[in-house]
Amino acid sequence: MILQGVRRVLARTPIHVVLIVIAIVWMLPTLGVLITSFRSAHDISQTGWWTVFEHPFQFSQYTVENYDSVIFKEGMGRAFVNSLIISIPGTIIPVFIAAFAAFGFAWMKFPGRTALFIVVVGLLVIPLQMTFIPILRLFKFLHISGTFPGIWFAHTGYGLPLTVYLLHNFMAGLPRDLFDSAAIDGASTFQTFARIVVPLSVPAIASVVIFQFVWVWNDLLVALIYLGGSAKVAPVTLAIANLVGSRGQDWQVLTAAAFVSMALPLVVFFSLQRYFVRGILAGSVKG
Amino acid sequence: MRTKRWTPWVYVAPALALLTLFLVYPSIDTIRISFYDRSVSSFVGFQNYIYSFTNPTMLTAFRNNAIWVLLFTVFTVCLGLLLAVLLDRVRYERIVKSVIFIPMAISMVGASTIWKFVYAFRPAGAQQIGLLNGIVVALGGQPVGWLIERPWVNNFCLIAVGVWLWTGFCMVLLSAAYKNIPRQLMEAARIDGANEWQVFRKVILPLLWPTVAVVMTTMVVFVLKIFDIVYVMTNGNYSTEVIANRMYKEQFSFSNYGRAAAIAVILLMLIVPMMVINIRRFRRQEAIR
Numbered sequence: 320m321i322l323q324g325v326r327r328v329l330a331r332t333p334i335h336v337v338l339i340v341i342a343i344v345w346m347l348p349t350l351g352v353l354i355t356s357f358r359s360a361h362d363i364s365q366t367g368w369w370t371v372f373e374h375p376f377q378f379s380q381y382t383v384e385n386y387d388s389v390i391f392k393e394g395m396g397r398a399f400v401n402s403l404i405i406s407i408p409g410t411i412i413p414v415f416i417a418a419f420a421a422f423g424f425a426w427m428k429f430p431g432r433t434a435l436f437i438v439v440v441g442l443l444v445i446p447l448q449m450t451f452i453p454i455l456r457l458f459k460f461l462h463i464s465g466t467f468p469g470i471w472f473a474h475t476g477y478g479l480p481l482t483v484y485l486l487h488n489f490m491a492g493l494p495r496d497l498f499d500s501a502a503i504d505g506a507s508t509f510q511t512f513a514r515i516v517v518p519l520s521v522p523a524i525a526s527v528v529i530f531q532f533v534w535v536w537n538d539l540l541v542a543l544i545y546l547g548g549s550a551k552v553a554p555v556t557l558a559i560a561n562l563v564g565s566r567g568q569d570w571q572v573l574t575a576a577a578f579v580s581m582a583l584p585l586v587v588f589f590s591l592q593r594y595f596v597r598g599i600l601a602g603s604v605k606g
Numbered sequence: 607m608r609t610k611r612w613t614p615w616v617y618v619a620p621a622l623a624l625l626t627l628f629l630v631y632p633s634i635d636t637i638r639i640s641f642y643d644r645s646v647s648s649f650v651g652f653q654n655y656i657y658s659f660t661n662p663t664m665l666t667a668f669r670n671n672a673i674w675v676l677l678f679t680v681f682t683v684c685l686g687l688l689l690a691v692l693l694d695r696v697r698y699e700r701i702v703k704s705v706i707f708i709p710m711a712i713s714m715v716g717a718s719t720i721w722k723f724v725y726a727f728r729p730a731g732a733q734q735i736g737l738l739n740g741i742v743v744a745l746g747g748q749p750v751g752w753l754i755e756r757p758w759v760n761n762f763c764l765i766a767v768g769v770w771l772w773t774g775f776c777m778v779l780l781s782a783a784y785k786n787i788p789r790q791l792m793e794a795a796r797i798d799g800a801n802e803w804q805v806f807r808k809v810i811l812p813l814l815w816p817t818v819a820v821v822m823t824t825m826v827v828f829v830l831k832i833f834d835i836v837y838v839m840t841n842g843n844y845s846t847e848v849i850a851n852r853m854y855k856e857q858f859s860f861s862n863y864g865r866a867a868a869i870a871v872i873l874l875m876l877i878v879p880m881m882v883i884n885i886r887r888f889r890r891q892e893a894i895r
Contacts, residue, residue, distance in 0.1 A: 331695070334692050334695060334696065335696065337688075337692060338689070338692055338693065338696060338698075338702055341685075341689065341702075341706070342701075342702045342705045342706070345705050345706055345708075345709070345770065346705055347724075347737060348720045348721055348723070348724045348737070348770070349708075349709075349712075349720055351720075351723060351724065351737055352719070352720045352723055355723065363735065364735065365733060366733060366735070367733070367734060367735050367736075367737070367740045368735070368737075369737070369740065416620045416621050416624065417621060419617045419618070419620065419621070420617060420618045420620070420621035420622070422617055423614050423617030423618040424618060427609055427613065427614035427617065428609075428614070429611075429614040429615065429618075432614075435618070435622065439621070439622075439625060440885075442625060442629045442630070443881065443885075444874075444877060444878050444881040444882075445629055445633055445874065446830075446831050446850075446870065446873050446874055446877055447831075448831070448850060448853050448869075448870040448873055448874075449629075449632065449633045449636050449870045449871070449873075449874055450628060450629060450632035450633060450636065451632075451857065451866075451870070452632070452635075452636055452639055452857060452863050452866060452867055452870075453631065453632035453635035453636060453639070454628065454632050472624070472628070473628065475624055475628075476624045476625060476627060476628025476629060477628060477629075479621055479624060479625055479628075480625065480629070483621055508609050508613055512617075533711065536713070537712070537713030537714070537715075537716075538713075539713065539714065539715050539833075539834045539837070539838075540833055540834065540850075540854075543854070544854075544857075555713075556713050556715040556716075556834075559715050559716065559719055559838075560715050560837065560838050563718075563719060563722065563838055570723060570726070570735070573719050573722075573723070574719070574723065576719070577716045577719040577720060580713060580715070580716050581711070581712050581713070581716045584711040584712065584713070585708070585711055585712075587711070588708065588710075588711040592704070595711070596707065596778060599710050599775065600775070600778060600779060
């Protein structure tokens with residue numbers, strides 16, 4: 320009996336070893352940056368971050384000075400605000416427009432409905448690179464390159480195929496009786512949409528909102544193209560990319576800046592894990 | 607649902623208008639521009655395409671994208687599969703899953719910064735502050751310039767960052783599919799005397815295959831467009847160039863709109879077949895459900 324138990328544990332040891340090694344490998348890079356962001360510039364350049372474990376509870380070796388400096392002196396505070404200014408409308412506008420379109424495609428009859436819907440979903444294959452040159456020329460002509468409204472519209476256009484597709488799939492699955500009884504009760508189309516369809520679609524909308532928000536927050540390429548190099552409008556991703564270029568060896572700056580940029584998506588991840596995972600999985604095909 | 611004739615258009619028109627403006631019109635215009643010179647003033651025929659397929663840096667970019675597609679896809683899918691199957695057998699499944707999935711919340715820029723620090727390099731004799739060189743030196747080796755050592759070491763190191771970011775994605779999808787396999791099938795095979803490897807090869811893998819295929823094509827489409835990691839970590843220097851970074855450089859550093867457009871069209875041509883396969887398979891799976 321006992322021997323068998325021991326043998327079973329031994330047989331499973333390789334599984335535990337493999338899993339724990341992988342988990343440690345996955346955590347170490349982030350842990351190193353987290354610890355480094357709380358060390359002084361002098362310590363960082365003198366010793367590896369792992370040396371703090373020789374005396375982990377000697378708190379005098381930690382400092383929040385790096386965060387103070389990146390947020391207020393290196394412009395990460397400004398960049399954080401810019402990221403919010405970009406991401407919030409960059410999420411609300413496309414989801415709002417997509418909800419109307421998804422409802423139209425799912426429950427209204429009009430000529431060309433199926434064909435148009437296939438085209439909308441088909442637009443998912445277009446890599447964003449295909450759009451940069453003409454849109455940037457258009458933005459320059461309209462004098463909105465390097466401004467927030469420009470990038471809001473860009474993220475709206477790029478986010479629509481996926482948001483329409485996902486919300487359509489959900490709304491199309493709502494029971495038909497719902498619409499029949501709403502019609503009998505004399506509800507207008509808009510009332511049906513606003514009072515019945517939208518409240519019932521909250522789980523789907525939540526996933527789409529989280530995906531779009533994290534996608535816009537973490538985006539570098541679109542910001543790089545339409546906002547250019549100006550620090551006044553740069554989001555966190557752009558600010559870090561610039562810091563890597565200009566302060567490449569100043570790890571006290573880079574590590575703290577990286578954590579400032581990661582803070583919000585990580586909070587979303589830990590507080591809304593289920594929706595977050597669902598949203599990311601559903602949104603992975605985005606261009 | 608009964609509506610007035612124009613009502614549906616009120617609902618779908620804003621989306622259609624924005625899609626036309628931001629995706630349809632620019633795509634067509636980019637194809638046109640790809641046949642023009644750097645300032646889009648005179649027609650040059652296929653010259654930009656000929657350039658793209660003969661210029662040495664472009665050829666390096668094609669080669670590197672091929673390496674990315676191969677290694678990134680193989681590693682993310684295989685690791686995801688390994689984790690999905692093994693984690694099902696342990697009690698701390700949820701914790702490890704979170705650990706592996708967390709990088710999906712981090713931007714590629716953030717991840718690149720994190721890994722640049724792992725790869726940090728100082729000459730032999732100096733105190734190493736990067737984790738990887740710290741380990742190498744502790745084991746008695748010579749420090750390595752991970753991001754400079756061309757062409758294999760640095761490209762592998764960049765791909766590792768991508769694998770770190772996206773394995774969690776593959777794991778979650780494959781794990782969900784794995785948990786849908788009826789347990790009796792595996793038990794029956796074990797009772798018939800199959801060892802664990804045989805159960806995996808003959809029972810689990812065939813049943814997981816449709817999901818594996820979708821995950822693989824998704825990874826290929828994603829990695830063909832890889833940009834951020836290369837842009838932040840090496841900016842394509844030391845033979846690490848990729849197609850998307852090249853396009854960015856042609857557009858912004860060299861202001862050659864014709865060439866940038868041609869590269870974008872080539873990227874589209876590479877992606878379309880993969881997306882068609884993916885959407886077809888996805889729809890077939892939905893039809894089964």
